[in-house]
Amino acid sequence: MRSQYCGALNASHINQEVTLCGWVDGRRDHGGVIFIDLRDREGVVQVVFDPDGKENFALADKVRGEYVLQVTGKVRARAAATVNPNMPTGEIEVYGTALTILNEAKTIPFPLDGYTNVGEETRLKYRFLDLRRAEMQKNLRFRSKVTSAIRNYLDRNGFLDVETPILTRATPEGARDYLVPSRTHDGKFFALPQSPQLFKQLLMVAGYDRYYQIAKCFRDEDLRADRQPEFTQIDIETSFMSQEQIMEVTEGMFRELFKDLLNIEFAEIKHMPFSEAIAKYGSDKPDMRIPLQLVDIKDLVAEVDFKVFAGPANDPKSRVTALKVPGGNEKLTRKQIDDYTKFVGIYGAKGLAYIKVNDKSDLEEGLQSPIVKNLPVPVRAAILERVGAENGDLIFFGADKHKIVTEALGALRCKLGADLNLYTCEWAPLWVVDFPMFEDDDKGGWTSIHHPFTSPSCTPEQLIASPGDALSRAYDLVLNGTELGGGSVRIHSPEMQQAVFQILGISPEEQREKFGFLLDALSYGAPPHGGLAFGLDRLIMLMVGASSIRDVIAFPKTQSAACVMTDAPGTVDEMQLRELHIRLRNQKKAVEVTEESPEYGM
Numbered sequence: 001m002r003s004q005y006c007g008a009l010n011a012s013h014i015n016q017e018v019t020l021c022g023w024v025d026g027r028r029d030h031g032g033v034i035f036i037d038l039r040d041r042e043g044v045v046q047v048v049f050d051p052d053g054k055e056n057f058a059l060a061d062k063v064r065g066e067y068v069l070q071v072t073g074k075v076r077a078r079a080a081a082t083v084n085p086n087m088p089t090g091e092i093e094v095y096g097t098a099l100t101i102l103n104e105a106k107t108i109p110f111p112l113d114g115y116t117n118v119g120e121e122t123r124l125k126y127r128f129l130d131l132r133r134a135e136m137q138k139n140l141r142f143r144s145k146v147t148s149a150i151r152n153y154l155d156r157n158g159f160l161d162v163e164t165p166i167l168t169r170a171t172p173e174g175a176r177d178y179l180v181p182s183r184t185h186d187g188k189f190f191a192l193p194q195s196p197q198l199f200k201q202l203l204m205v206a207g208y209d210r211y212y213q214i215a216k217c218f219r220d221e222d223l224r225a226d227r228q229p230e231f232t233q234i235d236i237e238t239s240f241m242s243q244e245q246i247m248e249v250t251e252g253m254f255r256e257l258f259k260d261l262l263n264i265e266f267a268e269i270k271h272m273p274f275s276e277a278i279a280k281y282g283s284d285k286p287d288m289r290i291p292l293q294l295v296d297i298k299d300l301v302a303e304v305d306f307k308v309f310a311g312p313a314n315d316p317k318s319r320v321t322a323l324k325v326p327g328g329n330e331k332l333t334r335k336q337i338d339d340y341t342k343f344v345g346i347y348g349a350k351g352l353a354y355i356k357v358n359d360k361s362d363l364e365e366g367l368q369s370p371i372v373k374n375l376p377v378p379v380r381a382a383i384l385e386r387v388g389a390e391n392g393d394l395i396f397f398g399a400d401k402h403k404i405v406t407e408a409l410g411a412l413r414c415k416l417g418a419d420l421n422l423y424t425c426e427w428a429p430l431w432v433v434d435f436p437m438f439e440d441d442d443k444g445g446w447t448s449i450h451h452p453f454t455s456p457s458c459t460p461e462q463l464i465a466s467p468g469d470a471l472s473r474a475y476d477l478v479l480n481g482t483e484l485g486g487g488s489v490r491i492h493s494p495e496m497q498q499a500v501f502q503i504l505g506i507s508p509e510e511q512r513e514k515f516g517f518l519l520d521a522l523s524y525g526a527p528p529h530g531g532l533a534f535g536l537d538r539l540i541m542l543m544v545g546a547s548s549i550r551d552v553i554a555f556p557k558t559q560s561a562a563c564v565m566t567d568a569p570g571t572v573d574e575m576q577l578r579e580l581h582i583r584l585r586n587q588k589k590a591v592e593v594t595e596e597s598p599e600y601g602m
Contacts, residue, residue: 001070007043011091013075018094020045021102023132024067025113027060034060036096038071041137046078046093047071056099066105066132072098120550125564127555139552143540145261147214150234153253159210159236164199166192166216171514176220178229181580192218195533197451198518200237201490204529205521209239214536220561226482226538226549229561234485234539237531243473243489247431250485250532254429254477262543266429273434282321282410284435287481288428290417294409295322297397300382306374308353312399319405321398323413324387328394329356331420340412344398347408353397357389371397414481430478437463437470438503446503450474453497453518454488455530460499467503473530484539487532494522 002021009018022040029035034057036047049060063069073094084090109126110118112133123130130136151161170177170191177191193199195217203211213235220229238246251269258264270288277286280293298320301309312318325332332340341352359366363377363384372380387395396412398405417423437456438446446467448454455473456463463470474488491497497519501511511519537549550556557563577583 005042006038006040006045007088009045009075009089009092009094011077014077014092016075017072017097018075019070019072020047020094021070022068023105024063024065024069027063027065029061034063036060036063036069036071038069038094039132041141043088043134045089047073047096048093049096049099053097056096059099059101060096063101064105064107066108067101068103068105070098070100070102071096121558121564124550124556124558127565131554136551139540139544139546140554142261142544143536143552146257146540146543147536149257149260150214150253153256154210154212154236157210157249157252159212160208162203162208162211162213164193164196164203164213164215168193168199171198178218178220181582183579183581186581194219195233196235197453198515200235200531201453201518201526201529202521204237204239204490205524205526207239209527209529211235211237211531223557223559223561226535226541228537228549228553229557231549232536234534234536235531236487236533237529239527239529241530243475243530246487246489246530246532247475250487250534251431251477254484254534257539258427258543264427266427269429269431271431271433274432274436275434277432278406282406282408282413283481284432285476285478285481285483286410286430286432287414287417288430288478289423289425289480290413291422291424292323292325292413292416294406294413295324295387296320297322297383297386300379300386301375301399304375304379306371308351308371309375309397309399312401312405315401317402318400319398319402321405321409322383322387323396323398323409323416324389325394325396325416325420326390327392329358329392332394336419340396340415343415344408344412347411348404349398349400349408352412353399355383355395355397357384357391357393357395360384360389360391428480432476432478433474434471435474435476436468437472438467440468445505448500448504450486450488452500452504452506453490455491455496456500460493460496463496463499464502475532477532477534479542482538482542483535484542485532485534487530489528489530492522492526492528494519497522 001019003019004013006020006022020038020040022038025037025039025044027034027036032051034049036049037044038047049057051057071094073096075092076095078091078093108129110122110129112129131140167180167190170179170189175194177194180190180192182188182190196213196215200211200213215233215235216230217233218230221227223229236250238249241249255266258266274284277284279296280286282294296319298313301320302313304310309320313320337352337354344352353371354369355372356368357366358368363380367380375383383395389395396409398409435449437449437454439449441447450472456470457473458470472488474486476486477484491500537552540552541549544552546552555563555565562568
């Protein structure tokens, strides 16, 4: 029905006859000449109809926004005065000689060009219209290029694309499973996979030593801008490769994507231990574009009478930390400081102490703060020296449980970076390595930082003797404060796997119930293996500069995990529920469907 895309036309097509199909992006009647901007996925071109073609001109006069048209005409150069330099097709236009209205359109509920006052829910309700916008078409075209580039890179490096099941069994992976009731197995459920984790390990046992999949994953968890209940990840697993080799090959893919698609080349990507990331940046995914750092001062305030500092300073599970803002005296008002105090409260902080450094040479009168009188002069001097304070700086303090201080000041660091535009570069990738193997579950036991199949970097005996000191062979790739992907070397030794289960308190019966098939596989000659998974949606969100992954997914869910376009999730009839052996509990009235009920058998 067409010979070219609208947006693909250029000066090389002048004097050629073309046939185009697309939507009416705009229509203008200028003194008897009708101009139609015709749009398809490649862009927009101007089509001109004049009264000489009476039938076509009459049809063009009926055309309205978003009508679907087929146009035949000759490409010609625009007059110099009418060239549009902001339009890829701005040097040419099509003189229309034939016009067919393929379909009419109702008036659309919102404009498709640069609108600002339309809520996201309205956009998602009419997603089939929202996807016509140039921004969304650009994002999804870019997404397609990314997935093609990923496949090309991994294919060249010997990886096999293997699909894994969507209907599987529930396994503990850190979030709630989406459950699917079985019609043929009464009272039993499938689970949608949170990741292909167990299956890709089984593929390694089966000898497919380089696997990948652009995989759909499902997690029933609280949502935010970079989360969706169903998301896509670039899933990679290898055998007979060291941690360094796995990181090298996946970093190569990351570098190639940015070089080929954005013309960005990265210098050497630093490897940072988890402990350093938490100590200096308050996060295991630090935004390295921001130069601010957390500085621990616990030892400096352990003996002061100020209980707000001294209490946490003498508690091994607490932290006292300073965050210096260069030039903060002039940059931040008292109202902003009060707002930041409220902000850290989100993370459990009870307050936000601060000191304004007006004159660091005068430790009596040169420091302005509600707390400074509680700190002896030598302590004030030691704090200023440790944080490297200069006149005009502002120093924030956090003193509380380690987790609260770390999360609160880590988040404050990022907020200050954004509010004060402290970014030193556009892109800042980082590998975070040497994660702890376990963390305290606050009940006297341990939980896995990643998952129970992550390999520790010690022997089984060392692990059992000191689980709190054990490091894992895990690694995350971080970009601009967002975790793009994470992975680990997996456990392939039954002895090590049993040691981990023992520390986690997973009984032999529970092991067989939840992981029996994997444990069986590991006993049949499992190779050393490991892998990594990138969040495809997050990666593309960053690459296109979007603020939400919903802007790079064709049909996303809302923050309440609903689809307002299809009105999903929805109700099902009683017959379907009965086939699935399910009865809904009604708070007002419980209705039991029996064989005599009118709903049954209809």
